[in-house]
Amino acid sequence: MFGSLKIAMVAILITGIAGAGMYVMKLRSDNAILKANQLKLESAVADQKTLIENQKKDFEDILDANNKMNELVSVLKKDLDDLDKRFNKKNRDVGKLAIAKTESIERITNGASALATRCIEIASGSPLTEKEKNATKKSEINSECPSIANPNYVPY
Amino acid sequence: MPRANLNLDKPTPLELENLRWIIITSENADEVFKKLEEQGIDPVLWGLTDKDFELLAKNFAQIRNQLKITNDLLDKYKKYYETDVNDTNTKK
Numbered sequence: 001m002f003g004s005l006k007i008a009m010v011a012i013l014i015t016g017i018a019g020a021g022m023y024v025m026k027l028r029s030d031n032a033i034l035k036a037n038q039l040k041l042e043s044a045v046a047d048q049k050t051l052i053e054n055q056k057k058d059f060e061d062i063l064d065a066n067n068k069m070n071e072l073v074s075v076l077k078k079d080l081d082d083l084d085k086r087f088n089k090k091n092r093d094v095g096k097l098a099i100a101k102t103e104s105i106e107r108i109t110n111g112a113s114a115l116a117t118r119c120i121e122i123a124s125g126s127p128l129t130e131k132e133k134n135a136t137k138k139s140e141i142n143s144e145c146p147s148i149a150n151p152n153y154v155p156y
Numbered sequence: 157m158p159r160a161n162l163n164l165d166k167p168t169p170l171e172l173e174n175l176r177w178i179i180i181t182s183e184n185a186d187e188v189f190k191k192l193e194e195q196g197i198d199p200v201l202w203g204l205t206d207k208d209f210e211l212l213a214k215n216f217a218q219i220r221n222q223l224k225i226t227n228d229l230l231d232k233y234k235k236y237y238e239t240d241v242n243d244t245n246t247k248k
Contacts (some may be wrong), residue, residue, distance in 0.1 A: 065232045074229055076221040083217050086208045095206030099181050106179040115173045116216060123224035126169035144217075148224055 075147035083144070114145060119145035161238045166230065 089096055098105040119142060122128065128149065135141045135150040142149035178201060180188050190201040204212060 020237055022234050061236060065236065069225070069228065069232065072225060076224060080214070080217050080221065083214060087213075093206075094210065098206060099183075102179050102181055109177045109179065112213075113177055114174050116213070116220075117174055120216070120220045120223065121172055123171050123220045123227065124170040125166060125227050126171070145220065146205060 079145050079147050115142045115144040118142060119149060122148050163238060166227075 094105070122132075122145070128151070131140070132142065132149050133151060135156070136152050138156075140150075141153045146153050146155070178188060180201065180203070188201075192199045192201075
């Protein structure tokens, strides 16, 4: 009887050790899965961060482009208003002036026409010359469209 | 998979000819036509009143503005969608 008890105890001990071993192996397996999941999560978080950063940069670029386009529309409108003023400033009548000072007005008209022609070239994408880029004085600028022809000119 | 960039070349900038305006009044008309004949130019002119000349100048200014806006808009789209675009608006 004592022998049978001993055998039962050994069997229980062996079963216990085997169970513990299997439990440890399962824990290891679970741990590996958890580590893999952790890596996937970290990678997903990093991807999301990059995505958010890219979206933020895109948003800033869109805002910047919109602001620049609005600025451009505004300065072009000013050029147009200035042209209107040149014709009508202080009730000026270009027709009467042309009758009184025909040669002068013809010369002024041809000068302005050449400048306006250059403005269209610039608007179509023609690169600015160094002279146009460096113009800062009224006498140096293209008075028909300083906003696009003379980036360094500040009206005074 | 992202679409390939369109990468169309921008239109070639315009190179325009300068034209000559001649102002004719009732007083100088004979002299103007005589000068044209002396220069071997047909004595015929297309005329505008001072008001129409003003309108023509304003129309051209509006066309110019629209051209500039469209051109800049194109640059902005290219810059946004095709990041390797170079700024070509500089000439020596």
